[in-house]
Amino acid sequence: MAGGLSAELHGFQAVQRLAYECAETVAAQLRPGTTEREAARAMRTEAVERGVRDWFHLPFAWFGDRTAFAGFKLPTQFFPTNRPLEPGMPFILDMAPVHGGFTADIGYSGSLGPNPLHDRLMTDLREHREFILHQVRQRRSLRHIYEDVDRLMGRQGYENRHRAYPFGVIAHKVDRVRERRWSPHIAGFGTQSLRGLAKDALHGHRDGWSPLWSRYRMSDHPPHPGLWAVEPHLGFRGTGAKFEEILVVTDSADPEESAFWLDDELPHVKRWKEAGLFATTKGEA
């Protein structure tokens, strides 16, 4: 990866940074009393101001114990509510904009003021980022990696909360999307992106792989080349934390080239670097 990114990867990197910028801007504006809806709307406005016209999915915002999806039974519960933010509350901002035909899907976790428990979860996410990359480079079956991530979470004392996502995915493929003048969305998801995902699913079904990385049999295959938005999500007694970013998988024989995180300059990674937790992997990547 040291050799530099291709133009296409630059495009993905740019939109991923754009999305994180939006999330950071909105996170800095959060105040006690801000509701999830207001936060989601602000993210959308920020992204539109930066030229976003289409979405893989519209922004989500979860506050308080909704960061751990406490009591989620219906998919509608993912949508932003009128829950107000309170001091010390954890929050997650999640958005997937399409810009210039490139898609990114990001998740930004934080808390309004100090929350030592949330800090601990964020720190513990680092191990997952390293572990997933290492395992993908080993070309292990995605299903097995999923289960190992589960075990790692169990050892850490946390619950796997990405199992609450649609199809219980820890990651899904993202791709280029053709830019149209009119880009409608269904239930918060862009139709163009959904089409891409459905196409992948169809191809994958024939060739024995799946664009959705889950614990099920359909994911019992080695990592498929492409871009994966990986989103391990930890939950612990009403506090949740996640990151979401793009993992590039190629069919290169060189392990370092075969898989790498698209960008190491993201808020959560910077955080670990500042805390001196990232020294080991920097050399690796």
Next chain:
Amino acid sequence: MTSEPRERLVRSGDIELCTVEYGATAHPTIVLVHGYPDSKEVWNPVAERLADRFHVVLYDVRGHGRSSAPTPLRGGFRLEKLTDDFLAVADAVSPDRPVHLVGHDWGSVQGWEFAIVGRTEGRMASFTSISGPSLDHFGHWIKQRLKRPTPRGTAQLLGQGAKSWYVYALHTPVLPELAWRGTLGRQWPKLLARAERLDPGAYPTDSLPQDAAHGTWLYRDNVRPRLRHPRDDSYAHVPVQLITPIGDPFLSPRLYDDLERWAPGLRRRTLPTKHWVPRTRPDQLAEWISEFVTTHEDGAGPSASTAANGAVRAGSGAGGSPRRARSGRPATRSARDKAAYAERFAGQLVLVTGAGSGIGRATSFAFAEAGACVIAVDRDAEAAGRTAELSRLVGAPDAWAETADVSDEQAMEKLAARVAAEYGVVDVLVNNAGIGLSGSFLDTSTEDWRKVLDVNLWGVIHGCRLFAQQMVDRGQGGHIVNTASAAAYQPSRALPAYSTSKAAVLMLSECLRAELSAHDIGVTAICPGLVNTNITATARFAGVSDSEQERLRARSSRLYRIRNYPPEKVADAVLGAVLRNAAVVPVTPEARGAQLLARLSPKALRAMARIDPPL
């Protein structure tokens, strides 16, 4: 530092009050006020425990102990006069700084009066109320229920009405005095010792007949006028901590339901005991008083009082405060449960074995969230350390990890000694460590049997034996929870060894419960059922090859995962069981179903036992 108690007489009008002080006067002053029929000596065990950190003051209420009595008695015990007494004592023992007041029974009734009336403002820093409501609040409580006689309100009213029988008796002229000076006074120490399981002989003092006879005027002078015309502005002007013994035969815990209205930021604590808490639970009392006093000593305002109440916050991890109904109680059921756990377990010492994963870990976290100090014990030091660390993050004031194999008698003895020396006597012990073993009886080797019995049964025996002894020696109650299993009453051809071990744990718990009830120590057997933990991933399947072993583990883990009953719910059942002192608690619906079937139709259960589970 002067730790010897110092006695002196304080003048209040015509009355001389006998006052005893413990500890250095430079420390924050705590005044302990006794109830009826008591004298200041009722507080001795608590005062001794507080004396190293505080300046503790006890005094005999007028007409009691070595204080003089007013003449005439009638009208001499009005709350206004008792307030004079308190102010006189406070001025004498701590002229420059406000004092922290703790009252038990009538001491608490007086304390509420002091906390409400304006002239004590600036002389009081905090108030801890034990078993004694404000007569004004009590009056409002009765009025409200008479005005809107809902079935529940009426039941509460009748319940408290029956509990107050002695109040009516004390209003009859002369007879109570005769009884106290006669047979009742002679028999009282024995009656009290029997009812409260106290050490006979240590208390009460010889002045009892006289105290009790004088004290009847406390009732006659105050109860009727105050209950008839409760004041509408009876708001406390100091932070209040309410300690409620839930087994109190004289006062219903329901009396305090609306108390947040009168004392904003009220901190609640509950104790599973009867009325004479200063004698039966001095350790716990001293700890709660000391914590509350320390919080409110450094001139901390109401914000600090809510911070101290942190453990009561519903889902403290979520950082949200519980939505409270107008009455001040949390609105949702889970928030109410959480508040009840915090009231009961805050500051208690809880030891959990097998705390490195699954139910043990979840139980540690649940106790930690309720504000208890947790000792996480596991074979795996790293896992135990992790549990302790996260426990601190979710709200445990302190948490420690200890490494021990429960099946190892010597290791357990060492653990018990270390715990007693470093952390104290545990209040709640959870014997949870266990291992799984599946396979037919004929495939199970004696080695397999030994292993499963060593951990599942001997582990529990060691835990109970060592820690129950410490609890009994302390003599202040406690609780033991043993993790049995639904397999304890549900036979199965697939789990002969495991079920046997768990059935033994169940019976051990029941026997122990019978034995320890005399010491106020509760014993609970928890029967979880199929819970999504890693017990399946580490279980042994007897009589199969290694590869088959792995396959079976994966299959059973998958089955448990699909069932997906979270260990957090079992932890919740554990806390609930300790709170209610339940004997046997099946948790999952299938565990409850099996328990019901075992009673209704054991034959059906036996038929089910023949089914080979599809793995």
